[in-house]
Amino acid sequence: MEERIVIAGFGGQGVMALGQLLTYSGMTEDKKVSWLPSYGPEMRGGTANCNVIISSDAVGSPVVIDSTSAIVMNRPSLDKFEDSVVPEGRLFINSSLIDRKTTREDIEVYYIPANEIANEIGNPRVANMVMLGAFLEATKAVEVDTILNKAFTAVFGENRVNLLPINKEALERGAELVKEQRK
Amino acid sequence: MTKVLMKGNEAIGAAAIQAGCKYFFGYPITPQSELPEYMSRELPKVGGVFLQAESEVAAINMVYGAAGAGARVMTSSSSPGMALKQEGISYIAGAELPCLLVNIMRGGPGLGSIQPSQTDYFQATRGGGNGDYRMVVFAPANVQELVDLIIEGFDLADQYRNPVMVLGDGMIGQMMEPVEFKTPTKRDLPEKDWATVGTGDKRKPNIINSLYIAAEDLEAHNIRLQAKYKKMQETECRVESYNIEDADVVIAAYGTTSRIAKTAIAKLEKEGYKVGLIRPITLWPYPFDEFKKINPNCKGILTVEMNNGQMIDDVKIAVEGKFPVSFYGRSGGMVPTPDAIIEHVKKIYGGDK
Numbered sequence: 065m066e067e068r069i070v071i072a073g074f075g076g077q078g079v080m081a082l083g084q085l086l087t088y089s090g091m092t093e094d095k096k097v098s099w100l101p102s103y104g105p106e107m108r109g110g111t112a113n114c115n116v117i118i119s120s121d122a123v124g125s126p127v128v129i130d131s132t133s134a135i136v137m138n139r140p141s142l143d144k145f146e147d148s149v150v151p152e153g154r155l156f157i158n159s160s161l162i163d164r165k166t167t168r169e170d171i172e173v174y175y176i177p178a179n180e181i182a183n184e185i186g187n188p189r190v191a192n193m194v195m196l197g198a199f200l201e202a203t204k205a206v207e208v209d210t211i212l213n214k215a216f217t218a219v220f221g222e223n224r225v226n227l228l229p230i231n232k233e234a235l236e237r238g239a240e241l242v243k244e245q246r247k
Numbered sequence: 248m249t250k251v252l253m254k255g256n257e258a259i260g261a262a263a264i265q266a267g268c269k270y271f272f273g274y275p276i277t278p279q280s281e282l283p284e285y286m287s288r289e290l291p292k293v294g295g296v297f298l299q300a301e302s303e304v305a306a307i308n309m310v311y312g313a314a315g316a317g318a319r320v321m322t323s324s325s326s327p328g329m330a331l332k333q334e335g336i337s338y339i340a341g342a343e344l345p346c347l348l349v350n351i352m353r354g355g356p357g358l359g360s361i362q363p364s365q366t367d368y369f370q371a372t373r374g375g376g377n378g379d380y381r382m383v384v385f386a387p388a389n390v391q392e393l394v395d396l397i398i399e400g401f402d403l404a405d406q407y408r409n410p411v412m413v414l415g416d417g418m419i420g421q422m423m424e425p426v427e428f429k430t431p432t433k434r435d436l437p438e439k440d441w442a443t444v445g446t447g448d449k450r451k452p453n454i455i456n457s458l459y460i461a462a463e464d465l466e467a468h469n470i471r472l473q474a475k476y477k478k479m480q481e482t483e484c485r486v487e488s489y490n491i492e493d494a495d496v497v498i499a500a501y502g503t504t505s506r507i508a509k510t511a512i513a514k515l516e517k518e519g520y521k522v523g524l525i526r527p528i529t530l531w532p533y534p535f536d537e538f539k540k541i542n543p544n545c546k547g548i549l550t551v552e553m554n555n556g557q558m559i560d561d562v563k564i565a566v567e568g569k570f571p572v573s574f575y576g577r578s579g580g581m582v583p584t585p586d587a588i589i590e591h592v593k594k595i596y597g598g599d600k
Contacts, residue, residue: 087423091425097252097425098424099423099424100422101422104361123506124510125510126422126506127582
């Protein structure tokens with residue numbers, strides 16, 4: 065098993081943190097993992113992204129070129145990473161901010177209005193967790209339980225434990241959308 | 248011990264502190280700035296000193312001073328900053344003082360880029376500074392190995408009274424991987440009876456110096472140094488190799504580039520190609536002997552680097568003309584893809600698998 069994931073958006077959408085949650089969870093579940101951020105001279109309003117690999121074998125190149133999944137949080141990220149997904153791979157599109165559909169017909173695509181759902185449940189900052197919930201439902205890359213009970217405080221700090229319930233809800237809402245769209 | 252997820256640059260800092268490093272002198276530069284940042288936060292907690300010097304030249308000379316006083320000390324930089332430190336490194340090597348140097352390389356020449364690169368192979372292994380000195384140069388390929396070699400590096404520096412360098416690139420500095428801080432096996436290290444820590448009126452003053460006015464004296468000093476370097480060559484060389492006795496093509500690559508090579512090899516194996524890997528863990532001393540184990544019917548060696556061909560010189564020395572040696576590299580901060588490596592391997596194969 066090897067999940068090669070690109071997570072992309074603009075600064076502040078929590079793409080780096082989302083990647084770290086996945087990576088930390090993979091490590092906790094005794095999988096081989098790597099997390100590689102983009103650190104180039106990025107433009108304001110451009111894309112920030114990270115590459116996460118979760119594998120049963122040692123991770124070779126930490127650079128994700130052909131992704132098994134891409135999670136895109138804004139339009140420039142879709143434009144940039146749509147083609148990186150391997151045939152039969154998965155693409156998770158934040159349809160709150162992305163006004164076009166994918167042109168790919170050889171992959172599984174999920175449209176997740178992450179910002180709208182985040183606002184509905186009361187915190188716009190959990191949009192990334194809605195996307196993560198969708199990703200986990202579709203891929204089962206790591207357990208939701210590991211994300212919530214082990215990775216969350218490791219990545220965000222013990223003092224954020226009060227935010228667990230809303231993050232749990234965000235994950236569940238994302239997962240529900242995947243279940244519906246699969247029907 | 249449990250595993251923690253750490254960024255390469257921060258893991259260097261944590262490993263150094265675990266190894267008993269108390270002093271860090273440096274100047275910030277991308278892509279290694281998380282390391283001085285980490286040290287500025289963490290060193291004071293263990294009674295150490297972090298000092299951001301006015302320049303790289305000042306920082307390396309502070310290292311020189313602290314090392315002369317017998318302290319466990321380090322500095323770090325990225326390519327152009329490391330270029331500025333070369334004079335001090337040569338003095339430290341000449342005065343036979345232990346210290347740890349970290350270069351998280353970026354694209355060059357000049358101020359270059361901030362993206363990963365391996366442009367300083369020559370600078371690190373050929374003596375970037377003046378004089379006939381050598382130092383052990385480690386090239387870790389993952390964050391765990393980075394941590395292990397940092398800890399080992401301090402001991403090695405003390406054992407040989409010589410600077411030790413850890414050479415990484417922006418990728419290993421920026422990426423996060425699980426690490427475990429294992430208690431290292433302790434080397435039997437000599438007393439630092441040469442350190443300038445005050446005589447207490449009980450002995451003659453120790454002198455830290457790299458100046459020898461009389462040519463006879465300097466030659467004698469050089470002969471001593473070379474004997475020390477020879478011992479390093481005999482005992483400190485490290486290499487990882489994969490399937491070289493059976494391979495039709497062998498890739499030589501180090502650091503993060505070797506990981507990309509491994510991904511390429513795994514894909515090639517699925518297509519029925521037999522490709523081996525030699526990954527030097529020490530770039531100096533270079534694992535020349537490992538190349539003697541290569542399948543005598545091997546079609547060729549492909550050197551892959553994130554530069555325009557530097558380690559390839561050592562590969563050519565190592566194969567002694569027995570195999571054709573070719574090169575594939577990207578530079579300027581561009582990273583080779585597994586597919587491009589695969590294409591080059593197939594070229595060496597020619598038509599037949």
